[in-house]
Amino acid sequence: MKFTDGYWQLRPGVTVLRPGTVESVEPDERGFTVFAPTGQITGRGDTLNRPVVTVQFFSPAPGVIGVTVGHHSGGLPKQPRFALAAGDDHPVTVEVTGVSAALTTGELTARVTLVDRWRVDFLRGDRLVTSSTERSVGVVTDGEGRHFVHDRLALGVGETIYGLGERFGPFVKNGQTVDIWNADGGTASEQAYKNVPFYLSSAGYGVFVDHPEHVSFEVGSEVVSQAQFSVEGQSLTYYLIDGPTPKDVLRRYTALTGRPARVPAWSYGLWLSTSFTTSYDEKTVTEFIDGMAERDLPLSVFHFDCFWMRQFHWVDFVWDPATFPDPEGMLRRLHERGLKVCVWINPYIAQRSYLFEEGRQAGYLVRNPDGSVWQWDKWQAGMALVDFTNPDAVAWFNSKLKVLLDMGVDCFKTDFGERIPTEVVWHDGSDPQRMHNYYAYLYNKAVFELLEAERGVGEAVVFARSATAGGQQFPVHWGGDCESTFVAMAESLRGGLSLSASGFGYWSHDIGGFEGTPDPAVFKRWIAFGLLSSHSRLHGSGSYRVPWAYDDEAVEVLRHFTRLKLSLMPYLAAAAEEAHRDGVPVMRPMIVEFPDDPMAAYLDQQYMLGPDVLVAPVMSPDGEVTYYVPAGTWTNLVSGAQLTGPAWVTEKHGYDSLPVLARPGAVIPFGATHDRPDYEWADGVRLRLFAPVEGQRTRVRIPSPGGGPGAEFEVRYDGGTAAVDVVAGASSGYDCDVVGSGSPGGDVLGTGANR
Structure with missing residues (x-):
């Protein structure tokens, strides 16, 4: 949120309290608290009618410094809070002198100036990383009487900011206003399904704002030289996370908020969907699978989208008897063909579902303040919402999913979870504003943990759309509803790179796009991009995504790139293990792998797949692509051609090719099998x-x-x-x-x- 009118003035009705000089410091063994009145104290009279800003400095983890800026502290504590792996068993140093107070953990220090004007410097050794200066901290009251707290951290010359969740606009966030508020808005707007209050800086640090509710980021967009973050209320807590490299920042951030789980080997293979509103039954499904087998197209997972259930009944988890009269037999037949099965679910309960009355009577559905069940008609008529703050509701919801698992379903596409109301009452008393984003975490956690319990750790996988901080623990996530164009292909990639820079280890997208029907050129180019992602799914809205629906060449292209991906499984599995172990994503923005190369800062049409493979998807009808090659001799994995960087390269590629280059000196293991991922x-x-x-x-x-x-x-x-x-x-x-x-x-x- 913006509070100023240019540099000199505040917006109408806005008042701001800012810390002046420090009145006193209270140190302890693990940190210190600073008391900063909002004006100069020259005598006893100046202490009267004088607000004080209280700022605490502490360290929840090695190389991480926490800051809490507060005004009035008498408010009731609010839930939920992010589940953080914070501790106090790592060494810290606290030093208070006559001129400064400093907290050091690892190489990172927060140093507060105790004389003259308010200033906090964050340093790595003796080198300044960023700072909060005299106009950075603000305790704000707006014209409606609402209270906010903000801080601003300095941006250096040429410093660029990344992350803040899966965002489809410009990859570099400088100059943007970003609202951390989950929304079902597709991929063509400033809204996002996966909002994460964490950003990664090219200067070698990260910032995580520890608030599940709405957080507003002004990244060089209110004060050009600073990144501002603000929340409504009387206090703000954030963490400055040390690097010095982007990988180091991601390691520390995911150590704090959670690392991605391992996912089963079969999940890396090709997924084929019924698509959304298409007409299908077991005969159609069988024809799809037979068609893939007849054309020698390796297939690992078959996905049933929404209409596996009866219309107006979503969700009741009951197979539509008109189209699937023998679901157990069908699932058995699919397993006999070596396939895994995924089905679509969401946490919304239509009024016509038998679960609605069952959940209403048991108190498992989110309620209005008067005790009635919250409902609306968007998406499903009279739909309600499962209350995942109620442990009994979680067990009830999962008991319905277990019936499907017992039938033979292997995993779930956990769709939706973004349209969460804020004028409601939660079972555990959670604050509705905080639950809006956090709901996605609880929803996917419930389903993922059920799969781990039923299928085993390492065998659980979901296909999730919504998320917030910590949601990376419950993979996989996909990019949501994009159009079927080259432009949408590029915006999808930007979203995936932003999510990767936000600590998510795996990411996928709908090959060919979701809305509309791609022309054959778009579909074939998207195949290469999709098969060179961590996970690969053919899925659309109103049209099928089987390749022979486009042309014969699409079949050849899909076979070629599916086989390439499956032969790369030893390499991809090692990259996935790094994501699980260290929090470094499988698909990486170039800046993550090449932080010292100035050209890498703005690259958002190419990426690194693991540490050693550069991929530049072709996004043009004529096959022309321009991409950047870092220093050294790079080798195309498909053609064997070699290029020497640093250089910009423009090439034309057929549908069976694209820039997919091995890093100089890389040893890339190729598997002996190219017809399945789980060998x-x-x-x-x-x-x-x-x-x-x-x-x-x-x-x-x-x-x-x-x-x-x-x-x-x-x-x-x-x-x-x-x-x-x-x-x-x-x-x-x-x-x-x-x-x-x-x-x-x-x-x-x-x-x-x-x-």
Whole structure:
């Protein structure tokens, strides 16, 4: 929210209290509290009728400093709060002198000036990271009598800001106003399904605002030289998270808010959907699956969208008997074909659903202040909302899902969860404003934990649309309802990159777009992008997404890129393990992998898939694409062509190709199987060494799809020859070759051992 009218004036009706000089500091072993009156204190009389801003400094985790800015503290505590892994068992240093008070954790220090004007400097060692200055902190009252608190952190020259959830507008957030408020608004507006009050700075730090409710960010848009964040109320808590690299920031942030879970190996394969409003029954489903098999198109998951249930009954979790008279038999037949099954659900209960009356009588539905059930007619006639703050309601909801799991359903698409009312009463007394965004967390947590309990840890996966901070623990998330155009393809990618910069490890999108029907060019280009994402799903709204509905070439393109992805499973699995272990996403903005390259700052039409593969989707009818290649010799995984960076490159590609480049010196393991994702990835693996340099030593860790120890290799490059040592684990054989050499005059060398 903006409070000023230009630099000098406030907006009409707005008053602001700001800390002046510090009156006193109260230190303790873990931090300190600063008391800052809103004016100069030159005598006892100045202490009368004088508000005081109270600012606490503390450390919830190593390399993280928390700040709470408060005015009146007599308000009742509000729930929910983000579930944070905070602790006080890590070392901190508190130092108070006559001129400053400082708190240090790791390399990060918050230093408050105790003389002259208000100033807080955040430093890494002796280097200034950012600061809060005399006009940064504000306790605001607006013309309607509402109270807000804000802080502003300085932006350096050339500093760029990323994240704030899955946002489809400009990737760099400088100059934007961003409201953290979940909305079902598609991908073509400033609204977002997944709002996360966390941003990542190119200056090597992150900021997480610890408020589930509406948070307003003014990123260089109210004061050009500062990023402001504000909340309604009498206090504001945020965390300054140290780097120095973007990966370090994401590691610390996800250690605090939660790391992505492992997902099952089969989930990385191709998902095919019935699409949304299309007409389908078991005969249609069987024809789709037969068509994929007849065309040698590997398929891993089949998804049933909304109309697996009867119209006007969503959700009652009952198969429509008119179209699916034998659901148990159908699910058994799908499993016999080696497929997993996903079905669509949401947390909205239509009045016509038998669950409505059941939930109403038991008190499982969200209520109005007068005790009646909250209802409206958007989406489903008379729909109500499951109250996930009620443990009994969670158990009731999950008992209905368990019936489906017992039938043979393997996972759920957890759609919706954004249209959450604020004039309601929650079972546990939660604040309705805070529950609006937080509802998505509770909804997906309930379903994901049921799947873990029923299918086992590492076998749970959802396809979720809504989320907020912490929701990354319950993967996978997809980008929502986009149009079927090249423009929508680009906006979807921006959304995925922003979500990745917000701590989410996995991300997917509807191949070909959702709204409308893509022309064959859009569909085929989107296939390559979709299969070079962490998860890959063919899904649309009113039209099917089977490739033969477009043209014969689409079939060939889908086969080509599906096989490529499945052969890359040893590499993708290692990247996914890094996401689970460290919070570094599978799909990464270029700035995350190349923070020291100035060209990487604004790149939003390309990305890194894991640490070593650059992908630049083609988003033009004629196949032309312009992309940036960082320093070194890069090799196209499809064509074998080599490029030397740093350089901008413009190329034309057929539908069976795109820029997908191996990083200089990378060792990329290719699996021996390309018709399914859940094979033993280390068996028969081919270790491909791209443009190595003399004396290079590279460790390659390949997980096991069952969660076992996997295998580890060391690849050595000496005298133009590669050799491999098995460091750990077992393998039924491996091969190694070298593609290009980083040394002058290098050539393609076929070497290595097969053991």
